[in-house]
Amino acid sequence: MRALVAGAAGFLGSHLCDRLRRDGVTVLGLDNFCTGSRQNIIHLEHDRDFEFIEHDITQPIDASAAGQVDVIFNLACPAAPLAYQRDPLFTLETNYGGVRNLLELAREKEATILQASTSEVYGNPTLHPQVEDYWGNVNCFGVRSCYDEGKRVAETLMLEYGRRYGIPIKVVRIFNTYGPRMDPEDGRIVATFIVQALQGRPITIFGDGSQTRSFCYVDDLVDGLVRMARSEPSFTGPVNLGNPAEFTVLEAARLIKKMTGSSSPTINDVLPQDDPRQRKPDISLAEAKLGWHPRVSFEQGVARTIEYFRAVTGSRPDPCRRLSAANGCADPDSPRRAARAAVMR
Numbered sequence: 001m002r003a004l005v006a007g008a009a010g011f012l013g014s015h016l017c018d019r020l021r022r023d024g025v026t027v028l029g030l031d032n033f034c035t036g037s038r039q040n041i042i043h044l045e046h047d048r049d050f051e052f053i054e055h056d057i058t059q060p061i062d063a064s065a066a067g068q069v070d071v072i073f074n075l076a077c078p079a080a081p082l083a084y085q086r087d088p089l090f091t092l093e094t095n096y097g098g099v100r101n102l103l104e105l106a107r108e109k110e111a112t113i114l115q116a117s118t119s120e121v122y123g124n125p126t127l128h129p130q131v132e133d134y135w136g137n138v139n140c141f142g143v144r145s146c147y148d149e150g151k152r153v154a155e156t157l158m159l160e161y162g163r164r165y166g167i168p169i170k171v172v173r174i175f176n177t178y179g180p181r182m183d184p185e186d187g188r189i190v191a192t193f194i195v196q197a198l199q200g201r202p203i204t205i206f207g208d209g210s211q212t213r214s215f216c217y218v219d220d221l222v223d224g225l226v227r228m229a230r231s232e233p234s235f236t237g238p239v240n241l242g243n244p245a246e247f248t249v250l251e252a253a254r255l256i257k258k259m260t261g262s263s264s265p266t267i268n269d270v271l272p273q274d275d276p277r278q279r280k281p282d283i284s285l286a287e288a289k290l291g292w293h294p295r296v297s298f299e300q301g302v303a304r305t306i307e308y309f310r311a312v313t314g315s316r317p318d319p320c321r322r323l324s325a326a327n328g329c330a331d332p333d334s335p336r337r338a339a340r341a342a343v344m345r
Ligand SMILES: NC(=O)c1ccc[n+]([C@@H]2O[C@H](COP(=O)([O-])OP(=O)(O)OC[C@H]3O[C@@H](n4cnc5c(N)ncnc54)[C@H](O)[C@@H]3O)[C@@H](O)[C@H]2O)c1
Pocket: 006, 007, 008, 009, 010, 011, 012, 013, 030, 031, 032, 033, 034, 035, 036, 037, 055, 056, 057, 058, 074, 075, 076, 077, 078, 079, 080, 083, 094, 098, 116, 117, 118, 119, 173, 174, 175, 176, 177, 178
């Protein structure tokens, strides 16, 4: 069994590579490092059954260079709002041209292909919790639409390639996932709060913090991806993967503050445009079809994530700087940082 993991140097992709290697699967990782980091896969450098190519999926993939491919996991896409809003056209292209290139490869290799879709396809949901046959409430003209609509068209592409060419397709809709190797600079809640708390900086809450999120620990999520890839061929999804335990953003901040023993104050900032009010997956389908449900509680997962960021903080005073350096943007005045700051404003 040989798997191609697109987005291998990212947060989820790197954990997926680790899990596949533990399962004895040979892995070909692929990434363009636009949001990922070499640091995330450096421990696989001397693993003879892990190969890596630097490649942007918006460019066609050389099928002969890829070699044997039995299954493709497509996780290649900037996932944090700050990251995907930095270059919306690139985000759209990654989700259309990029997904199409991977589908063409799957067709040529007769491989199963799994697409990492997202709870964002539900937009700002009017149905709670979200079930897979809910069509969503997406603003197709807003700042998040390059990602939300990009992921929606990627699902459609998967479906149409499956229909036309009989490719075994799998679509998972991932809800907020957290854990070690997240980029604490990209604005995603758990890593941002933990690093702010560890550094004694104010914990920034957008709006009044009453909006809810459901947080899934990375190991649980990766297990869901693997189960989905191995599921019966007729089961295409889409299937929700996430932890249904629901927290307000304020509750998450308070828990993280307590668990880090931090004295950071919490401050409020303006709620970003189209920020969803509620997020909670209905995972009945994943339970029935994949025998999957999350096992790691939020407290357990946060404890493991704090441990990781403490270790990173221990090696250098500022984990943000260290991880940025790994991403190739160590200079605080780099264009990439400037772009991030511009989006944040
Ligand atoms: N983490 C979550 O909570 C979450 C939630 C919903 C969906 N997802 C989806 O899961 C996938 C992985 O998310 P993540 O959290 O690991 O994000 P991430 O940004 O850490 O990882 C994405 C990886 O894809 C790479 N990439 C982006 N565009 C590429 C391109 N055109 N060609 C090649 N590589 C490219 C990046 O460099 C990065 O390594 C994404 O598709 C995302 O939409 C994640």
